[in-house]
Amino acid sequence: MNPRSCVNIHKEWDIVGARQLGREMAKEIGFGTVDQARIATAVSELARNIYLYAKNGQVCFEYIYTNSQKGILMTAVDTGPGIKDISRVMQDGYTTSGGLGAGLPGVKRLMDEFDIESAAGEGTKIKAIKWIR
Amino acid sequence: MRIPILKLHNYLLISIQTEIDDQTAIKFQEDLLAKIHKTGATGVVIDLTSVDIIDSFIAKVLGDVVSMSDLMGARVVLTGIQPAVAMTLIDLGIHLQNVPTALDLEQGLVKLHQELGG
Amino acid sequence: MDANLKELMISNSDSIVDSWMDEVGRIKSGNYTASISDELYENTNREFVNVIFTSIQNQGSSKVVEEFSEKMINLGWPLSYITDGLQVFRRVTIEFLLKQADQVDSSHFSNVLTSVDEWIEPLIRQLVNEYSGSWENILSLQRVALQELSAPLIPVMEGITVMPLIGTIDTDRAKLIMENLLEGAIKHNSEVVLIDITGVPVVDTMVAHHIIQAAEAVRLIGSTCILVGIRPEIAQTIINIGIDLSKFPTRSSLKKGFTRALEITGRTVVDLPSKNQGIDEIMNALKGE
């Protein structure tokens, strides 16, 4: 059984909905409270980026299992403007919106694995995994 | 949703009890500055004991509200930041360096009292 | 019928035990228990088969079984020894009982099978439960022990807590340390937390980074972090690799850090008139006479 649950992001309140779902699923599979907070925060960052920069998109969660580990995979997809220079947005403090520029580099540190694909004009897809310690 | 702000002598006390969404955060910023202006408060304690997530947006609002209050002559202390929240803030690279902190509301008041020499 | 079978089995326990000992003795060669001395193996077998009989006789008396399994677990005998032994017992007993009848029809056959299963079932269940219960115990105990060993937190007095760090710090441990540190600081309501790095052998950039992060997190929850136990060579590395520790109070020793912690929490150390002073005064008094 490996359900995949998604939240559509198009209004601000959806950010709260997404992080609640992320936390709920993290708790369910056995993450401790600190990792639950890490995951919920990462969701919040990605969902807000979709809302701010792409207007519309989706954040999905699923459980993943290997022989020795289990964890949660989250995928944030949008069809917004995309990101031209990925290495630049991954730097601490880089922002185009007067934010803190802490979101993307932060998500990378909050999670165990992080992958970003983006093409200008086509949209952005970010995958991040957290394993249960 | 509106976050209530209480007045106690020269101080304002805020205990955030709800999950903060962006609008609530921004509204809170406005409300607090207005209240400082109206009351001439010299100190503010914002208690975050019940807050279980602070992302970079909320952190920015909080950091800004501290600097803005400072400009208006009111010192702000943040209290009750939970361990999990502190750790996620560190991971985000947000250190709130110039923001005074205390363990709980009571100690926040003590800290204000000491710093403001009142 | 069942009662008869049971009686039959009990009254012939000697011969059942003999065939059981025989078979179990044969299993020994070439498996997990091969390294155990023949004598110990035989004694254990005898004890085991006695436990089986007692348990069946008392319709699943759990006390003997509990004692036996506890002993086996403590001595580290594998669960497979127990399950193999019980399987053999089932086979041997069934064989024996069937042989006793002049005629074996299907109803007798199934009767024997069910009866023997009924005798053995509760035993298997209990033994396996005891075994798995104890593993869970041991595992969680070890986990807790490891956690405590790796990041102990000592509340020395009201408002002041010390965390001595010992050994190498890697990323996983750093996270654990940070969690313990923050949760402990809140639990003990610590205004000041002293992190003592005397026991950390090497402070490289990564270790320093983790320590700084911990100190920053401590500040966020509202207490003050003092870094103590900074040996000369650590001070040198920290400056040479350009780490900025200026934001945090640091002290060379735990003692100095503790004095600072007392100041922060509004306390001072006062010397009480000591014995020596008393003697000095007496000497002076004597001289004056």
Ligand SMILES: Nc1ncnc2c1ncn2[C@@H]1O[C@H](COP(=O)(O)OP(=O)(O)O)[C@@H](O)[C@H]1O
């Ligand atoms: N989904 C996205 N689509 C397009 N651009 C994005 C997206 N997410 C992030 N960006 C760009 O990356 C920059 C850095 O994002 P982030 O690290 O979250 O910081 P912040 O949101 O505070 O600016 C943003 O300012 C924006 O220009």
Ligand SMILES: [Mg+2]
């Ligand atoms: Mg962002």
